[in-house]
Amino acid sequence: MRIDPQLRALRGNTASQRNAQQALEDARDEWRDVSASKEIEELERYGAGMPLDQCPALTALFEGSRAKSMAETLVAGTLEALRGNPLGQVPFRHQHSEGLSVLQLAHSGRAALTLLLYSDTGHEAPASACFSGGDRIEAVLAGAADVRFLELLEDRGTSAAIDCTARRVVDGEVMRFSGFAQTKSIERVHGRMVVLRLARSDAAPCDAREFALDDGRLLHRASGSRAESRQEMMLALLGRMGRSDAAPLIAEMTCEGSDHIRWQAMRECLALDTVTGFAALGDMARNAGDPLAATAGALHAQLIETYPQLARLETQKCPA
Known part of the structure; x- marks a missing residue:
């Protein structure tokens, strides 16, 4: 089996590996301490239950260009550290599934600030949607997508009446979802769409429920805790x-x-x-x-x- 020289060097020099990881963690800490300190400080209060209108830095993220500039600073600093340490691990919680990549920037209590990348998969639009409660604000930083905005009008236990409004969202738009009755479904992504999301779960999370969009049938139910x-x-x-x-x-x-x-x-x-x-x-x-x-x-x-x-x-x- 061929082992790349860079991997061989790291395996034989644990100090080099630690230094590479430390460089990426330093880039993260600098971003948090310099570029996003006020937002992360307020995220702690918001995650503990403080109303959003009493968190001016977080509120400003979704007004004007603040969200985009903060994300650009993060990406620039992280990429610079990765260029010097290409085998280091980006020190943020992250996950990837087909059509969606998630990078959690900060988390405190019931609140989280997350960067999402939606990609065009070429598949048909989802036939179901999940309602899970909590409050979310999402700012589109780049790209566009066709989105169905869904509102749960009546929950009958094994079925539901759902109102649907479809439109295209583009760079600069802000989407707001409050409580269990509101959510969205991505119909089609035009290339890619980057979104900054501020989310807070309910103090007493309700069960998450997935309904079919054609007839409102309950498909799945899971605990929100x-x-x-x-x-x-x-x-x-x-x-x-x-x-x-x-x-x-x-x-x-x-x-x-x-x-x-x-x-x-x-x-x-x-x-x-x-x-x-x-x-x-x-x-x-x-x-x-x-x-x-x-x-x-x-x-x-x-x-x-x-x-x-x-x-x-x-x-x-x-x-x-």
């Missing part, structure tokens, strides 16, 4: 591993947290251990003050009708 998302992944992993020994702990999780995570825990508990899960389901169904009692009762009755032998689990454990 990062902690609950981690719990949901943990539950799914334990379920796929067949860890029936975790069923008692999962049964306890059906009593705590949001309705979403409690019901996910119930599903996994039933799948892992019928005795433990069915007992937890019965307890939930009999608790009249539980908002999930009716749903649990309906499932309880349906399972007994389909599998009559489960009725015996109300008074005794299954011999298996």
Whole structure:
């Protein structure tokens, strides 16, 4: 296998690698301390819940040319450091998927300042849209795209009424989205479009819901809480591993947290251990003050009708 001389040199000289990374981190710190110090300072207050109109530097980012000049300063400093250290890692949280690149410039509390690059993929416009809550302001720094602005008029649980307005956004425009009912869908990017986004999640995040745009069908639902998302992944992993020994702990999780995570825990508990899960389901169904009692009762009755032998689990454990 051929190893590039530059990579070989770095592998044989750890000090050189550390120096390369330090150069990029110095460029980042200089940008934060000199070019974006006021904005990042106010991001801390905004992330803690302060109204945006009390954060003049952040507000000014989306008025005039301030956002573009701040981004240009960042790119210029980072590229200069990369030219001297091409194998260094850009010290910002980043990710890339088809058609979208994300660079998180700063994060504090519930707020984040992010640079996004949308690219033309040549694919058809998305057939669905996700509503996730929070507040977002997005300034177009370069490029253009055809965008559908969506407003959730009525959420019926398993479907929704969605109003749609489509238009082209171009360099210099600012888009604002407030609360769960507003979002956007990119129909087509004309080449590339660069956007600076200021976002703040809700103090009590609601569930994110994805709806089909043709008929408003609910396609997917996920917790808006990062902690609950981690719990949901943990539950799914334990379920796929067949860890029936975790069923008692999962049964306890059906009593705590949001309705979403409690019901996910119930599903996994039933799948892992019928005795433990069915007992937890019965307890939930009999608790009249539980908002999930009716749903649990309906499932309880349906399972007994389909599998009559489960009725015996109300008074005794299954011999298996």
